[in-house]
Each structure stands twice: as C-alpha cells, then as structure tokens.
Amino acid sequence: MGGRRLTGGSYPPVSPLVAGLTCRCPRCGRGRLFAGFLSVADRCQVCGLDLRTQDTGDGPAVFVIMALGFVVVAAALWLELAFKPPLWLHLVIWLPVTVAGALALLRPFKAVLIALHFRHGLMQPPDHRAGD
Secondary structure, X not given: OOOOOOHHHOOXXXXXXXXXXXXXXXXXXXXXXXXXXXXXXXXXXXOOOEOOOOOOOOHHHHHHHHXXXXXHHHHHHHHHHHHOOOHHHHHHXXXXXXXXXXXXXXXXXXXXXXXXXXXXXOOOOHHHXXXX
16 A cells, blocks of 8 residues: 555555545555645646646535534533533633634545545546546
8 A cells, every 4th residue: 555656557546534634645645635735736746646636625624614513512512511611711712622623624634535536536627527
C-alpha cells in the first residue's frame, strides 16, 4: 500500500479513508493532496494524477456541520444538565470548540470525498464520465 509503483504504471489500491485522513493522493497514497489549507493541488507530485477537476462543493462542510453539531450540542446539553453554568460560560467553551473542530475536520472530510470520487471513477471532467 505504500505507493510502490507496479509494472505497467499501476498502483496498489489505496483506501479512500486512509488517503483522506492523511490528505494524500487517492491513487498512490504518497503525494500531497492540498496545495494550501483547502485548495487542491493541480497534480500529485508522485504519480502525476490530475487533480484540477476536483470539486467537492459544499459536501465536506455539510458533513462537518452535522458531525460537529451533534457532538457539540450533546456535550453542551450534558454540561447544562449536570452543572447549570451561566450562558456566557457556554459561549466561552463552545464557540472556540466549534471553530477549532470545524477547522480541524474540514480538510480531512474534503480529502475523503475526493478519494471517494477517485475510487468511484468521478474524477474525469464531466463530459468524459460514462453515462453523461
């Protein structure tokens, strides 16, 4: 799985989850997927996979909002029922937790969606996809 090149220019299968969580190329699992915080690189520097057509849209943000919202609301509810803190303390605790959690999760969620696009053959430009 380490991205070792096989005969014929093919690569061993890379798990979309592993490639996504490590923010690596979905084909070889070695090259960096991102050029910036959320901007996808043009090409993988290891295998040359063209990544310019990648557009996950709002998908990663929706998944992050749902996952993080569930955790933060459950934790805030528990804190309220257990200790009854004042409202300002909820803001001091949950606002930074929410922002930090969103920033921490957005990049890996986007990488997992890109890796899933690759796994299911959705990385070609729209006019080259089968069935369009």
